[in-house]
Amino acid sequence: METVIKLENVWKVYCLGKVEVWALRGISLEIKKGTFLSIIGPSGSGKSTLLNIIGCLDFPTKGKVFLDGRDIQKLSSDELSRIRGKKIGFIFQQFNLLPNLTAIENVALPMIFQGVKEKERLKRARELLELVGLKERISHRPQELSGGEQQRVAIARALANDPEIVIADEPTGNLDSKSGEKIMEILKKLHKEQKRTILVVTHDPQIASYSEEILKIKDGKIMGEISEKEILWRK
Secondary structure (H helix, E strand, O other): OOEEEEEEEEEEEEEEOOEEEEEEEEEEEEEEOOOEEEEEOOOOOOHHHHHHHHOOOOOOOEEEEEEOOEEHHHOOHHHHHHHHHHHEEEEOOOOOOOOOOOHHHHHHHHHHOOOOOHHHHHHHHHHHHHHOOOHHHOOOOHHHOOHHHHHHHHHHHHOOOOOOEEEEEOOOOOOOHHHHHHHHHHHHHHHHHHOOEEEEEEOOHHHHOOOOEEEEEEOOEEEEEOOHHHHOOOO
């Protein structure tokens, strides 16, 4: 199976004054095309830092990151931004929707930066909102939507440029359990029916159990793969 993202001996250090905080410690990881992977760990374990590295939003202090076999540190910032914008869709805990835009305008926004014409942008945005069950809410602004609906808009936006990889950082963190389940069912459907590569970072064992593979991170190190049964009683 084709490798889409590869990390080789990745370390990440943050300097807080004179104190060095090592967020990641020698992580090597391959993410295969078409997989549904969860990375689980407690607060401070390094999982969000790892997500930023995997998503090419940040560079490692040491080590290498490859996106489709290309070393991201050898790409110009414009080239990396363009490739990342087309290749990876991001879903965040805080939704990050623009409050003055409607749902359809929020979803269409990423396509502007890829040079998609307005008519095509709106057509695709409408189709994506229908995909996530918001056909009747396309003209609503974020403040007129529930938390679960806002996150579904965020999922539709993440799919705007038809990315091969969808990365979700605590996608259910601000939602009640029922809304969280709906979000994970959408991600599961995207993986199963559209064969997208899905990566979820979470602290919640129940959320991690939706994926096919589960890795545990602790103190900046991958502790290994664990089964769905184990994840439901081990934290």
